[in-house]
Amino acid sequence: xxxxxxxxxxxxxxxxxxxxxxxxxxxxxxxxxxxxxxxxxxxxxxxxxxxxxxxxxxxxxxxxxxxxxxxxxxxxxxxxxxxxxxxxxxxxxxxxxxxxxxxxxxxxxxxxxxxxxxxxxxxxxxxxxxxxxxxxxxxxxxxxxxxxxxxxxxxxxxxxxxxxxxxxxxxxxxxxxxxxxxxxxxxxxxxxxxxxxxxxxxxxxxxxxxxxxxxxxxxxxxxxxxxxxxxxxxxxxxxxxxxxxxxxxxxxxxxxxxxxxxxxxxxxxxxxxxxxxxxxxxxxxxxxxxxxxxxxxxxxxxxxxxxxxxxx
Ligand SMILES: Cc1cc2nc3c(=O)[nH]c(=O)nc-3n(C[C@H](O)[C@H](O)[C@H](O)COP(=O)(O)O)c2cc1C
Numbered sequence: 001x002x003x004x005x006x007x008x009x010x011x012x013x014x015x016x017x018x019x020x021x022x023x024x025x026x027x028x029x030x031x032x033x034x035x036x037x038x039x040x041x042x043x044x045x046x047x048x049x050x051x052x053x054x055x056x057x058x059x060x061x062x063x064x065x066x067x068x069x070x071x072x073x074x075x076x077x078x079x080x081x082x083x084x085x086x087x088x089x090x091x092x093x094x095x096x097x098x099x100x101x102x103x104x105x106x107x108x109x110x111x112x113x114x115x116x117x118x119x120x121x122x123x124x125x126x127x128x129x130x131x132x133x134x135x136x137x138x139x140x141x142x143x144x145x146x147x148x149x150x151x152x153x154x155x156x157x158x159x160x161x162x163x164x165x166x167x168x169x170x171x172x173x174x175x176x177x178x179x180x181x182x183x184x185x186x187x188x189x190x191x192x193x194x195x196x197x198x199x200x201x202x203x204x205x206x207x208x209x210x211x212x213x214x215x216x217x218x219x220x221x222x223x224x225x226x227x228x229x230x231x232x233x234x235x236x237x238x239x240x241x242x243x244x245x246x247x248x249x250x251x252x253x254x255x256x257x258x259x260x261x262x263x264x265x266x267x268x269x270x271x272x273x274x275x276x277x278x279x280x281x282x283x284x285x286x287x288x289x290x291x292x293x294x295x296x297x298x299x300x301x302x303x304x305x306x307x308x309x310x311x312x
Contacts, residue, residue, distance in 0.1 A: 006293045007300045008286065010044075012268045013193030013245035014167040015129045017044040017099065020301055021258070021285045024249050024272030025050055025103040025131060025171070026075065030089035031096070037279040041097035042286070047195075047270055048089070050105035050133045053115055055081035065204050065213035070223030070251070071273060072202050074216035077105055077136065082115045086122045094126045101169070103131040104160070107139040109152075113159040120164045129167040131247075132160055132191075135198045135220075147173040147198070150185035161190035169247055171195035174226075174233050180240040193245035195270065196233045200226050223273040227251030231264050238265025238306055253281075255288035262304040 008019040022044045023034075030048045031040045040046060058078030065072045080088065093100050102119050106112040116130055134147035134156060146152040157170050170186035172179055174197045183194055199220025204213040212218075230250025238246060248266030252258060253274045261269045274281045293301060 005290055006298060008290060008293075010267050010302055012045075012167075012247060013129070013169060015045065015099075015101070017268060018042075019044045019286045019289070020262070020266075020268035021282045021289065022047055022101070022247065022268055022270040023275060023282060024270035025133065026073075027272040027275040030085070030093060031098060032089075032092055034275075034279055035096065038283050039096075040093075041099075043098070043282045044268060044286075045099040045101050045128060046093065047101045047103055047131050048085075048093075049079055050077055050103040050136075051079055051082050051085050051115055051119065052077060052105050053082055053111045055079065055084060060215045062213060062215055063219075065219070067202070067204060067221065067223075068225065070221055070225035072204055072214055072219035072221055073199070074214045074219035076216070082118045086118065090123045090126060094123070098126065099128045100126050101129045101131050102127045103133050103171070105133040105136045106156075107136070109155045109159040112156050113163045116160045117163045120166060124166070127166065129169060129192075130160060130164065131169045131171050131195055132157060133171050133198070134186075135171065135173050145173070145175075147171075147182065148176050150181055153182050154185045154189040157186045157189035157191050167192040169193045169195045169245075171198055172233075173198045173200075174229050175201050179233050180236055183237045183241055183244065187241060187244060193247065193267075194237060195247040195249055196237060196266075197226070197230045197250050200229060222251070224251040224253060227257060231260055234261060234266050235264040235308065242306065252285075253277075255285055255292050258285055258289055259292060259304060262301070263306070263308045265306045265308075267302075267305055 059076030
């Protein structure tokens with residue numbers, strides 16, 4: 001609270017954070033590039049790029065494409081693999097006093113369990129929680145995305161919960177019929193909270209060549225274009241499971257966006273695409289949230305959580 005006027009601290013699913021502004025997975029790597037712009041220990045927590053069992057080169061280019069109020073990406077979970085991450089990225093984050101929420105991904109529930117166990121065995125002093133990225137294809141079940149099915153979401157979270165004792169957030173997609181059903185499944189499996197939402201599946205086509213703008217044809221839509229969808233998901237899940245901690249994510253750019261997510265029911269937020277536009281965004285949002293709360297007569301950020309007032 002040293003240079004803030006109100007108490008910004010929140011407890012996200014058992015993770016004590018100095019403020020509710022986090023970085024979103026895949027948009028901040030492991031913080032090395034950002035350290036030139038911002039002291040990474042001032043960020044609520046860093047959700048690092050998803051880590052897999054083996055290194056992945058990702059998909060061929062083109063892998064990113066700008067769209068109205070957003071962008072499409074099909075990076076394909078490029079990452080160095082858990083062993084190299086532990087060797088090269090963890091020491092940097094530890095040395096700089098970062099609070100790390102490690103995002104994990106895999107092809108099977110066993111992959112998730114393996115990566116979770118390795119990470120916590122090496123980094124329990126720095127890794128304050130895990131985010132389980134369920135938006136990956138399940139190779140053991142026809143490549144169907146884990147997050148689209150209650151049983152596969154349950155199996156992954158259950159495996160991770162058996163392996164580690166840190167708080168586990170399940171990151172869900174909105175590309176489902178009922179996100180509330182998936183939220184119930186991961187809670188039954190032992191998730192301490194959920195991150196809402198991952199990117200929305202989209203597509204763009206070059207009208208001249210007829211080729212998709214992404215090598216992968218489809219990609220994840222992010223940025224302000226998805227913010228209303230993300231807010232709707234946070235609100236729906238909060239209404240159905242009011243005690244479930246939510247990390248809100250999707251199109252956050254300004255403090256008014258942060259306030260909307262907290263009011264909808266998020267305990268904290270993570271900022272993705274805006275990192276590419278403004279590397280100072282987390283510091284700015286923390287400052288602006290402080291000022292907003294003061295100007296609206298609040299003394300604690302938590303006072304906003306779930307305070308949306310329905311018309312009827
Ligand atoms: C380039 C890029 C890479 C991403 N990589 C990951 C990833 O590895 N794991 C994950 O869970 N989400 C990943 N995401 C999704 C973001 O964490 C976030 O959920 C999504 O972009 C919505 O937030 P935003 O609109 O603030 O970007 C990625 C997003 C982008 C734009």
